Amino acid sequence: MAEKPQPVRVQYCQVCSLPPEYCEFGSDFDKCKPWLIQNVPDLYPHLINEANEKEADKVADKLQGTAISSGSSDAAASSATKQEEVKRLPGGKIKKKDKQEVIIEKVVRNKRKSITTVKGLELFGVKLSDASKKLGKKFATGASVVKGPTEKEQIDVQGDISYDIVEFITDTWPDVPEKAIFFIEDGKKVPAA
Structure with missing residues (x-):
């Protein structure tokens, strides 16, 4: 006698209520990221890398803030112009500032x-x-x-x-x-x- 098949247990995201595989297509993917990193890290390994990069950026910003207060104005001016030229779009893509033309x-x-x-x-x-x-x-x-x-x-x-x-x-x-x-x-x- 064949065994009775067991029902498939589907896990749903607690933020957007979609299956984790489809969270990236939902409207609240940025809000879902912490939940996905904690509960399904193997499904989105690039999110863990992004989280690590954000932490590194925060540390770099803090170090840069101390450099500004210590008086290195040339480095501060060059980094400020770079931040003005670059704009982050949804999905992490980078958009440069529009040229005046x-x-x-x-x-x-x-x-x-x-x-x-x-x-x-x-x-x-x-x-x-x-x-x-x-x-x-x-x-x-x-x-x-x-x-x-x-x-x-x-x-x-x-x-x-x-x-x-x-x-x-x-x-x-x-x-x-x-x-x-x-x-x-x-x-x-x-x-x-």
Whole structure:
């Protein structure tokens, strides 16, 4: 006579109530990490390494804090600029700070009509709503502030105004240098100057 099969006992995360294998796909994975390290360390070995790295970072920050208070200003200034340039994203990925540059791209639609998009003016302290009004008046066309595909705001101007826009931008907003203006042509970034 065959033995009766025993039921499978499934363990669930106490934080998100998913099986531990699926915690990384849940919305509270950062909150689940301590529970996973304690209860299922073999399932996520990289979490243990991350925890050790965080502890090492805390110790390094404490040592750096004592170096700052002792008077080493050069090391403090260089480390502060590195921290400003680097931004941590969810999942531990590192994102560098956006470069201050204006990107102008012409998008053709319906074979004859085109839209010129201007991205990055806000990085120079330009208010986008005011800029769109000025662009619309200067080129006698419609201009509006819209969210682009990367969820950042950009200015869409009806028509092909790429021939005259660089001069207008540098004259209207002197904080924007001509070296920081680029065109997107055939998928490549080309300097405007």
